[in-house]
Amino acid sequence: MSNYILQVKSLNKSFENVHAVKTASVDFIEGEIHSIIGENGAGKSTLMNLITGLYEPDSGKIIFKGSEIVFKSPADSLKVGIGIVHQHFMLIDEFTAVENIILGNEIKKNGFLDISTARIKISELQDKYGFNFPLNKKVGELTVGEKQQIEILKILFREANFFIFDEPTAVLTPIEVEGLYKIFRKLKENNNTIVFISHKLKEIFSISDRISVMRNGELIGTFNSDEVTKAGIAVKMVGHEIDITKIEERIPGEILFEMRDVELFLKKKKVLHNINLNIRAGEIVGIAGVEGNGQDELVSSIMSLVKINSGAIFFRDQEISSLSTEDKIKLGFSIIPSDRLKTGAVTEFTLKENVLLGLHNFPEFRRGIFINLEKRDTLIKDIIEKFNVKAESINQEFGNLSGGNQQKIVVGKSIFKNPEIFIAHHPTRGLDISATEFVHSILENLKQNDVGILLISSDLEELLRLSDRIYIMYKGELLEELQGKSVEINSICKLMAGIKD
Numbered sequence: 001m002s003n004y005i006l007q008v009k010s011l012n013k014s015f016e017n018v019h020a021v022k023t024a025s026v027d028f029i030e031g032e033i034h035s036i037i038g039e040n041g042a043g044k045s046t047l048m049n050l051i052t053g054l055y056e057p058d059s060g061k062i063i064f065k066g067s068e069i070v071f072k073s074p075a076d077s078l079k080v081g082i083g084i085v086h087q088h089f090m091l092i093d094e095f096t097a098v099e100n101i102i103l104g105n106e107i108k109k110n111g112f113l114d115i116s117t118a119r120i121k122i123s124e125l126q127d128k129y130g131f132n133f134p135l136n137k138k139v140g141e142l143t144v145g146e147k148q149q150i151e152i153l154k155i156l157f158r159e160a161n162f163f164i165f166d167e168p169t170a171v172l173t174p175i176e177v178e179g180l181y182k183i184f185r186k187l188k189e190n191n192n193t194i195v196f197i198s199h200k201l202k203e204i205f206s207i208s209d210r211i212s213v214m215r216n217g218e219l220i221g222t223f224n225s226d227e228v229t230k231a232g233i234a235v236k237m238v239g240h241e242i243d244i245t246k247i248e249e250r251i252p253g254e255i256l257f258e259m260r261d262v263e264l265f266l267k268k269k270k271v272l273h274n275i276n277l278n279i280r281a282g283e284i285v286g287i288a289g290v291e292g293n294g295q296d297e298l299v300s301s302i303m304s305l306v307k308i309n310s311g312a313i314f315f316r317d318q319e320i321s322s323l324s325t326e327d328k329i330k331l332g333f334s335i336i337p338s339d340r341l342k343t344g345a346v347t348e349f350t351l352k353e354n355v356l357l358g359l360h361n362f363p364e365f366r367r368g369i370f371i372n373l374e375k376r377d378t379l380i381k382d383i384i385e386k387f388n389v390k391a392e393s394i395n396q397e398f399g400n401l402s403g404g405n406q407q408k409i410v411v412g413k414s415i416f417k418n419p420e421i422f423i424a425h426h427p428t429r430g431l432d433i434s435a436t437e438f439v440h441s442i443l444e445n446l447k448q449n450d451v452g453i454l455l456i457s458s459d460l461e462e463l464l465r466l467s468d469r470i471y472i473m474y475k476g477e478l479l480e481e482l483q484g485k486s487v488e489i490n491s492i493c494k495l496m497a498g499i500k501d
């Protein structure tokens with residue numbers, strides 16, 4: 001009893017008409033890794049926000065180290081050692097890691113900021129817990145995994161010993177997830193308590209001491225992880241018998257796009273060999289490979305920029321091998337081209353002129369034989385506003401924008417017609433981290449909306465993060481199909497070099 005660090009007793013919280021947390025009770029033992037699992041909307045984040053004091057409960061209480069406590073704000077709970085790492089990071093891109101970590105908790109020496117002492121303390125914590133992010137780079141230049149480490153260190157720096165992680169793995173690659181688990185284990189070794197929120201069964205079983213299940217606002221129960229099975233937890237999560245694979249992976253839908261035995265010759269040379277590939281609705285299919293192994297030709301075949309020599313291409317059940325590019329766009333094909341300055345846009349044109357390129361024949365933009373200029377201007381203004389493009393006016397030359405802002409316009413244009421098949425060819429090449437994350441979020445969003453996506457990239461990390469399945473392309477062939485989330489970088493690299501075990 002005495003080793004409970006924090007106890008939640010019958011907490012309730014409603015938002016207008018949603019009863020988000022229903023009389024939930026749960027205990028946390030000092031030094032344990034305690035997972036909370038539940039489907040989206042089960043109330044996990046709300047429960048955590050009640051614990052940290054971001055929200056005030058409608059009723060119920062929180063007992064901290066044996067006595068009742070009321071937190072008025074997350075700053076309040078952090079004072080007693082409760083820290084939370086949110087899904088979305090709260091860092092300032094222009095500041096270094098050190099500056100971000102000490103922000104709001106500056107060590108002062110004679111009234112002046114003592115950065116060197118802070119830096120020493122931070123490096124000590126880094127060594128102790130196995131963090132490896134660079135201290136002096138601007139945070140905007142760091143990877144998602146590194147930013148997350150900074151968030152963790154930020155609360156460690158404030159001497160937290162109760163850590164809440166709200167779906168921390170959702171944004172990480174498999175390798176980064178392993179890194180995070182190492183940090184969890186180190187934190188645990190040092191007698192910290194970890195609350196790990198996830199909706200993925202596989203994850204929680206590999207790391208937790210105990211598992212609590214939430215469903216529909218209720219805390220269904222807490223279990224020792226070695227006394228329950230995945231299937232047992234799955235039933236508690238959804239409230240009825242269910243095939244666990246259905247929860248573990250969102251099942252992609254029907255096959256939208258298919259290439260069967262496609263071959264292509266250019267200048268008498270065979271550049272695509274017997275390509276068989278399909279893409280389902282709500283699925284991201286990755287193509288990995290060293291550039292120049294047929295990726296450009298694959299995209300050209302799909303978009304009808306070249307005519308295939310044999311085989312067939314299908315959209316749903318319709319054969320579309322000989323349709324023109326424009327017909328394919330009408331069917332719902334869209335593309336982020338690999339070279340935005342060659343095929344995606346014209347540098348010397350203004351933004352409003354660029355947005356119409358390739359779309360000028362669409363009825364939306366026609367008024368008889370004329371172009372509907374108002375519609376065009378509305379579209380470009382919409383893109384600028386929605387995607388926060390840094391541009392002075394729609395009459396500005398495209399070439400004057402930064403690479404990231406140019407790509408936002410190309411991407412905005414590519415999704416405006418609600419595509420069904422989306423080809424992303426090096427969609428983030430040359431972009432900084434925040435523009436990259438923007439493009440990734442667009443791809444994830446299309447996926448959620450049942451678009452079938454082909455992602456061709458030479459960035460393995462990007463492929464691993466986003467793809468459900470990955471094909472390796474080598475010398476015009478699709479070598480092998482790997483299941484995205486379980487793939488090892490090593491085996492991909494070997495295949496990319498044409499080495500088969």
Ligand SMILES: Nc1ncnc2c1ncn2[C@@H]1O[C@H](COP(=O)(O)OP(=O)(O)O)[C@@H](O)[C@H]1O
Nearest residue numbers: 015018020038039040041042043044045046047
């Ligand atoms: N600030 C809010 N205002 C209104 N409704 C909210 C708010 N936060 C959460 N909800 C609702 O409460 C329910 C539980 O949400 P949440 O705690 O975010 O679930 P989870 O983290 O398990 O996905 C959902 O129906 C959600 O829409």
Ligand SMILES: [Mg+2]
Nearest residue numbers: 044045046166
């Ligand atoms: Mg949540």
